[in-house]
Amino acid sequence: MFPIELDGVTKSYGEVRALDGVSLRVRAGEIHGLLGPNGAGKTTLMRIIAGLVPQDSGEVFIAGLNVRDAPRRTRRAVGFVPDSPFLYRYLTGRQYLEFAADLWGLPEDEKIKAVEDGLKRFGLADRAQHVIGSYSFGMRQKLAVAGALLQGPTVLVLDEPLTGFDPPSSRFMKDFLRSFADAGRAVFLSTHILELAHGLCDRVSIISDGRIILERETDGDATGFERSVLNAMDRSGGSS
Numbered sequence: 727m728f729p730i731e732l733d734g735v736t737k738s739y740g741e742v743r744a745l746d747g748v749s750l751r752v753r754a755g756e757i758h759g760l761l762g763p764n765g766a767g768k769t770t771l772m773r774i775i776a777g778l779v780p781q782d783s784g785e786v787f788i789a790g791l792n793v794r795d796a797p798r799r800t801r802r803a804v805g806f807v808p809d810s811p812f813l814y815r816y817l818t819g820r821q822y823l824e825f826a827a828d829l830w831g832l833p834e835d836e837k838i839k840a841v842e843d844g845l846k847r848f849g850l851a852d853r854a855q856h857v858i859g860s861y862s863f864g865m866r867q868k869l870a871v872a873g874a875l876l877q878g879p880t881v882l883v884l885d886e887p888l889t890g891f892d893p894p895s896s897r898f899m900k901d902f903l904r905s906f907a908d909a910g911r912a913v914f915l916s917t918h919i920l921e922l923a924h925g926l927c928d929r930v931s932i933i934s935d936g937r938i939i940l941e942r943e944t945d946g947d948a949t950g951f952e953r954s955v956l957n958a959m960d961r962s963g964g965s966s
């Protein structure tokens with residue numbers, strides 16, 4: 727059983743075919759990167775996995791459950807962090823997490839524990855009483871990830887994480903994502919940064935014009951990896 731499995735997924739917006747028969751599997755313990763040019767379909771694919779947008783055809787399974795048959799359970803099993811998370815700037819960090827926990831319907835005792843754990847894990851406890859509007863970019867991103875973990879997902883999906891982080895925060899988030907995956911869960915993230923994909927991900931899928939054009943491990947040296955990704959994009963007519 728795979729944490730994420732897609733079989734022949736298609737999605738169109740009017741005349742635009744955003745996804746054209748996407749099949750892929752993300753294994754337990756894996757950080758899987760999704761690379762591709764602008765407009766290739768990455769965000770659409772992530773939103774479908776997160777249960778925010780329905781596919782037109784094809785099947786999506788989360789931890790073996792078909793999202794059509796078990797929409798609530800599969801949505802709960804996925805923590806999703808969009809590229810520009812919406813955070814209420816007049817709420818404090820703690821209030822935001824409490825609000826997000828309420829949306830998941832966490833019982834009071836679980837909510838308190840999940841919120842405090844999130845604040846501590848992401849180094850936000852000292853600023854929990856301050857409004858989000860006063861947070862740095864990195865703190866806001868960490869808060870968004872903490873919010874995506876409240877309901878205890880087994881899969882974390884992140885649209886272009888780690889862009890704009892300073893080096894210590896970037897190191898912290900990479901270590902966090904590694905430990906999340908190492909616990910038998912899975913991370914699926916999109917990025918335009920090839921060095922990041924090579925250094926952090928175990929495998930990558932390259933998407934172009936709504937189709938997966940290459941899937942590969944990130945073993946081997948960075949130059950060879952970069953060459954094979956760029957060659958695949960060149961052959962498909964895209965550029966990142």
Ligand SMILES: Nc1ncnc2c1ncn2[C@@H]1O[C@H](COP(=O)(O)OP(=O)(O)OP(=O)(O)O)[C@@H](O)[C@H]1O
Pocket residue numbers: 739742743744762763764765766767768769770771
């Ligand atoms: N809500 C929408 N309505 C109409 N077209 C859309 C919508 N969302 C995405 N598209 C189109 O679907 C295609 C795939 O878009 P998507 O945002 O999934 O790509 P992406 O790979 O995430 O791009 P980027 O790297 O620029 O973020 C594009 O042609 C885009 O214009």
